[in-house]
Amino acid sequence: xxxxxxxxxxxxxxxxxxxxxxxxxxxxxxxxxxxxxxxxxxxxxxxxxxxxxxxxxxxxxxxxxxxxxxxxxxxxxxxxxxxxxxxxxxxxxxxxxxxxxxxxxxxxxxxxxxxxxxxxxxxxxxxxxxxxxxxxxxxxxxxxxxxxxxxxxxxxxxxxxxxxxxxxxxxxxxxxxxxxxxxxxxxxxxxxxxxxxxxxxxxxxxxxxxxxxxxxxxxxxxxxxxxxxxxxxxxxxxx
Numbered sequence: 001x002x003x004x005x006x007x008x009x010x011x012x013x014x015x016x017x018x019x020x021x022x023x024x025x026x027x028x029x030x031x032x033x034x035x036x037x038x039x040x041x042x043x044x045x046x047x048x049x050x051x052x053x054x055x056x057x058x059x060x061x062x063x064x065x066x067x068x069x070x071x072x073x074x075x076x077x078x079x080x081x082x083x084x085x086x087x088x089x090x091x092x093x094x095x096x097x098x099x100x101x102x103x104x105x106x107x108x109x110x111x112x113x114x115x116x117x118x119x120x121x122x123x124x125x126x127x128x129x130x131x132x133x134x135x136x137x138x139x140x141x142x143x144x145x146x147x148x149x150x151x152x153x154x155x156x157x158x159x160x161x162x163x164x165x166x167x168x169x170x171x172x173x174x175x176x177x178x179x180x181x182x183x184x185x186x187x188x189x190x191x192x193x194x195x196x197x198x199x200x201x202x203x204x205x206x207x208x209x210x211x212x213x214x215x216x217x218x219x220x221x222x223x224x225x226x227x228x229x230x231x232x233x234x235x236x237x238x239x
Contacts, residue, residue, distance in 0.1 A: 010123060010237055014185075014206055015043035016163035017231035018133070018194075021052045021088070022063060024226050025197045029058060033226045035070040038093075041221070041233045045120070046073070046093035047131035047163035053077055055086035064091035078103040078116030080133070090116040090131040090164070097121070104152045106145040108135050115149050115162075128156045132164040134174070142167060142174035150181060159210035161236065165229065167203050175205075182207040185218040185234045193220055193230045206234040 015038055022031045038046060048067070052058040068075035073093040078101070080089035092098070100119040105112065117130040132149065135141040153160050162182070168174040170191075178184070185206040192199035199220075206218050218234040 012045070012122065012236045013041065013043045014129075014161060014163060014234040014236060015041055015046040015231060016048075016131075016204060016206055016234070017046070018049040018165040018204065018227060018229035019063075020050050020227040020229065021055070021058045023058075023228075025195070025228060026225060030226070031058075031061065031063060031066055032070065035067055037221070037223050037226050037231060038067070039071055041231075043093075043233065044095050044122070045129050045161075047129070048091040048093070049131060049133035049165045051077065051089060051091040052083070053079070053087040053089075055088060056084045060086065064093070067091070068093055074098050076101045076116060076118050078114055078131070080114045081112050089114065090133055092116055092118050092129060092131050094118065094120055094129070104149065106134070106148050108138075108141040108145060110135050110137050110141060113145060115152070117153070126158040128153065128158065128160040130160070130162040130164075132162055132166065134165070134167045136167040139168070139173055142172070143177055146174055146177050154181070156210065159208065161206065161208045163206040163232070163234075165204050170202055178207060182209050183214075183216070185216045185236065187218045187220060187232075190220045190222075193232070195228050196226075196230050197224045199230060204229060204232055206232055206236075208236060211236075 064077040079087040193204040
């Protein structure tokens with residue numbers, strides 16, 4: 001299913017996907033399948049989570065680089081942890097050249113997490129785009145991570161979009177905190193994103209701020225196989 005909407009001047013297509021290191025609900029490791037899911041939506045920028053780089057479990061492939069090659073996009077990778085002699089973290093794909101890349105470590109007692117941020121020039125305008133994967137165990141940790149993320153990204157004096165797996169339900173303290181300074185892209189239709197084959201949780205989101213005026217919409221794709229999360233495609237009107 002492809003998101004359809006009115007054609008706005010300056011339309012930006014934003015995709016977010018926790019790819020589960022390319023492993024689908026059928027147990028098959030298939031990065032090309034992930035690429036096809038992304039390609040069908042024709043995104044401008046893509047936030048990915050649970051991405052492997054040179055990890056034995058996924059064939060020691062640099063997954064961000066391979067997806068970028070399959071899709072003809074620029075890419076950045078941000079390590080969160082060392083894993084099996086390789087690395088594991090977040091990635092961003094972009095049809096626009098990436099000007100700068102930042103990895104912002106997040107606090108917490110559990111598995112180390114980080115925000116991957118890139119700076120883009122989109123149709124002559126400066127834009128920050130970030131991929132995030134928050135802690136899955138404790139709400140207090142997620143609240144602290146959102147506060148830390150806010151401290152860094154609030155310094156940007158140009159529009160910022162953040163997307164990813166927040167591991168938090170819409171009515172949680174973490175998401176209420178996020179909503180005090182960010183606009184969550186409203187979902188049309190189904191809202192649940194995980195597990196992919198029979199979702200009962202809404203934990204993946206696209207949020208933005210810094211736009212003078214904006215229309216935005218977001219769709220959870222009915223993709224049940226390629227990963228354990230369903231992906232999001234959002235459309236944001238540039239100022």
